[in-house]
Amino acid sequence: MNIQQTQGRHRLGTAIAVLMVALLSACSSAPAKDTSADYESAAPSVAPDDDQNLGSIYRSGYGMTLFVDRRARQVGDIITVTLEEKTDASKSSSTATGKESNISVPTVTLFGRGVTSDGVPILTTGVSSDQDFSGKGSSTQSNSLTGSITVTVSEVLRNGSLRVRGEKWVTINQGEEFIRIKGIIRPEDIGADNAIPSYKVADARITYSGKGALADANSMGWLGRLFQSVLSPF
Incomplete structure (x- = not known):
């Protein structure tokens, strides 16, 4: 094997290595999505029933609040979040x-x-x-999202605020669409109908996306992401 063939193979190997790095960078440019486990509904903790007094009208842990509203305030309680997101920006x-x-x-x-x-x-x-x-x-950008999603309280913070999370899936023909939301709310902001607008959710993370054939058709392929990345020579 002569020197020219050795140099040619070395250049080919270098070009293949650079191409592989570019492809990996383009594939990794897609943002990672949150897993469904982060939005699972939280169930309230159930205390063991040690009192087995079945002959009495009163039973411990089964009291009824006649004069307290049913707004969410404990882990596992349900609350409706009204999506009222609209942003307009121009520069x-x-x-x-x-x-x-x-x-x-x-x-x-x-x-x-x-x-x-x-x-x-x-x-x-x-x-x-x-x-x-x-x-x-x-530059001009406008976004709008309306609707509603019912979530559960996953944690009660020490200052009384509530951490909520939840998701809603809708299957339509060739694909699935889902809405996910999590954040922190104040009990004082909850309305009489046990609902709260999304713009009053602190640290809100709202995701609206889909899976299936329609979502795949609207997504850019790995080769297209390569030419849109910073490593593209064009």
């Missing part, structure tokens, strides 16, 4: 600069007379510069 910029410079040197004289060729000065020097720049940019 524009414009820049213009200009610069003009002129430098001239007087005609050089020799022994009191200008240096000429056929009567035309040949040692006259002058420099001029003119620069102009103009740039414009604009």
